[in-house]
Amino acid sequence: MTEFERMAQLLLPDIDKTPEYYENLYPARNLSEGARVVRIAPSPTGYLHLGTLFAALVNRITATSTNGIFFTRIEDTDKKREIEGGIEDIIDGLNRFGITIDEGFVSGTTEKGEYGPYQQSKRAEIYQTFVKDLIAKGLAYPCFCTAEELEQVRENQEKNKIRTGYHGEYARHRNITVDEAEKLIREGKSYVIRLKSPGNEENRITFEDGIKGKIEMPENDEDFVLLKSDGIPTYHFAHAVDDHLMHTTHVIRGDEWISSVPKHIQLFRLLGFKAPKYAHVAPIMKLDNGAKRKISKRKDPEAAVRFFAEQGYESENVIEYLMTIAASDFEDWRRANPDASYKTFKFNLKKMSVSGALFDENKLLDVSKNRIARLKSHEVYEKLCDWAKEFDGEFYEILTKNPDFTKSMLAIDRDDSAKPRKDLAKWNEARDFYAYFFNELYENSYELPENIGGADAVEFLNKYLGIYNPSDDRQEWFGRIKELAPTLGFAAETKEYKANPDAYKGSAGDLSTILRIAITGRRNTPDLCSIMQVLGTDECTKRINDAINSIKR
Numbered sequence: 001m002t003e004f005e006r007m008a009q010l011l012l013p014d015i016d017k018t019p020e021y022y023e024n025l026y027p028a029r030n031l032s033e034g035a036r037v038v039r040i041a042p043s044p045t046g047y048l049h050l051g052t053l054f055a056a057l058v059n060r061i062t063a064t065s066t067n068g069i070f071f072t073r074i075e076d077t078d079k080k081r082e083i084e085g086g087i088e089d090i091i092d093g094l095n096r097f098g099i100t101i102d103e104g105f106v107s108g109t110t111e112k113g114e115y116g117p118y119q120q121s122k123r124a125e126i127y128q129t130f131v132k133d134l135i136a137k138g139l140a141y142p143c144f145c146t147a148e149e150l151e152q153v154r155e156n157q158e159k160n161k162i163r164t165g166y167h168g169e170y171a172r173h174r175n176i177t178v179d180e181a182e183k184l185i186r187e188g189k190s191y192v193i194r195l196k197s198p199g200n201e202e203n204r205i206t207f208e209d210g211i212k213g214k215i216e217m218p219e220n221d222e223d224f225v226l227l228k229s230d231g232i233p234t235y236h237f238a239h240a241v242d243d244h245l246m247h248t249t250h251v252i253r254g255d256e257w258i259s260s261v262p263k264h265i266q267l268f269r270l271l272g273f274k275a276p277k278y279a280h281v282a283p284i285m286k287l288d289n290g291a292k293r294k295i296s297k298r299k300d301p302e303a304a305v306r307f308f309a310e311q312g313y314e315s316e317n318v319i320e321y322l323m324t325i326a327a328s329d330f331e332d333w334r335r336a337n338p339d340a341s342y343k344t345f346k347f348n349l350k351k352m353s354v355s356g357a358l359f360d361e362n363k364l365l366d367v368s369k370n371r372i373a374r375l376k377s378h379e380v381y382e383k384l385c386d387w388a389k390e391f392d393g394e395f396y397e398i399l400t401k402n403p404d405f406t407k408s409m410l411a412i413d414r415d416d417s418a419k420p421r422k423d424l425a426k427w428n429e430a431r432d433f434y435a436y437f438f439n440e441l442y443e444n445s446y447e448l449p450e451n452i453g454g455a456d457a458v459e460f461l462n463k464y465l466g467i468y469n470p471s472d473d474r475q476e477w478f479g480r481i482k483e484l485a486p487t488l489g490f491a492a493e494t495k496e497y498k499a500n501p502d503a504y505k506g507s508a509g510d511l512s513t514i515l516r517i518a519i520t521g522r523r524n525t526p527d528l529c530s531i532m533q534v535l536g537t538d539e540c541t542k543r544i545n546d547a548i549n550s551i552k553r
Helices: 003-011 019-025 050-065 086-096 124-136 147-159 178-186 235-245 255-271 306-311 315-326 330-336 361-373 377-391 393-401 403-411 427-433 454-467 474-488 494-499 508-520 528-535 537-552
Strands: 037-040 069-072 103-105 140-143 192-195 204-209 213-218 225-227 250-254 277-281 285-288 291-294
Touching (some): 003 140, 050 069, 050 250, 124 225, 204 255, 235 255, 255 277, 315 361, 377 403, 393 403, 454 474, 454 508, 454 537, 508 528, 508 537
Parallel strands (some): 037 069
Antiparallel strands (some): 285 291
16 A cells, blocks of 8 residues: 555545446436536525526526536535525526526425435535545645644735745645654644645646637646545535536536636546536626626625516516527527527527626616517416515405406507507516506596696596497597597697697697596506496596596695
8 A cells, every 4th residue: 555545544544435436326428419518506605696597597508509408516515604595595596587407406405317416515425535536646635734824824925925825835734644644633633635736837728718718827736625624625626526427518607716727627637537618607797886896795686586586577588688698699589589489599608798798777677578568468467466476465466356357457558459568577567557457556646737727627527427438449439539629629639739729728639638647647558448448437437526526626
């Protein structure tokens, strides 16, 4: 037994498996040529972040476009920062937004697939097996430095203007012997296991980033930690082992990880693995006083994906908007394929922004309005009720009290319209927008146009009650108002009024506005004839009389 093998046995005596055991346990995937195996590997240390959703979308559409696999893996090695329910929040959030998971955690408590467990805290023996092999080959060693000693080294390096880190002459235990290590262990000294890096910072490495292109960086020479003192790996080591055994072909992640690529490429090489292709996604940015910055968990409510659900953004619409950020050619494709699922879009990482796209809520609102306008009334009813049931219980009760009435309301200027109105972008706007249909929400307001006096409004409303016919269609309905207009000193046609404004008090359009205010309390609404038909004769008559009595006062 060599000195290195003795060290491996000393440090990890209970590990009796070999890397070959796990290579056989997790054989290569049987996929078509060109299929990409991608993943996201979130930490359950907080809520689902917009950046995580975006990265998941990019990974998902990459897998879909290549007939590949998208899986989730939970990186929960940092138990101190883990929050209760973190896994559920992340995975359930992905499911809410239609990010289909092929493998790994498919819910907060359920995982599927042949390459698990998909939770790093349950894979300790696997990592330790590969670490033991590195130690036995002289490529890793125990480090007994305390936190205070490491801090002293860092301070000395800064004082002498030397690059900080555990490298070169500052790697104190790099050449520790088995006997020295055994003595320190008997004394109860805590230790971590570090990589014995063969790198030299003077050397350069290059790699082809799937988004940013060719990148050149200094080779890693730092003896970074592989296993912490509790036997749990660092992200660097765990991801290398996991992505190899799970046969990940492309690691698509945030560009904050670019600086770690030299470590990761070196690790794959020393472990004897083929490194995956890397692609680093620029963060979603936001304008703040004219300057770009990353969306912040502390400053921006939209950083939490739950914000969009609470606001009533339809999940498909948020994804549709994110696709416009993800691919510069998506909007052209959408115009050519208005009814196609975004999942049929042929996604190319090269079409992604290198520097980071701006989050534009106005554009999100526009995307949402356009897509909601394409829905039929029964679809709007279902989606609106689903949202209200979760986030606005009172409104849900109102909407579902008389489903036929609500669906008739939602059908106005929608089901039979060649150009449906684009009034709603998110469901939390519906309560106010449709309030006048429901007596529980309706608040009377009789603010007349500036050119209409109260006496004229009352006279018109009284005369309208005499000609009101609830069976009129739109043309007949407005025809009656036009016939009534000259008898009240108003022009039947708007062009007549504009041609000679001094001869009239206003136009028939002004009279219809008076009626609109009486019925809805608003000057702008969808088609008023349709609104009155949905409300019914009794309710409309009551509201007109209420308006007459209120304006009289």
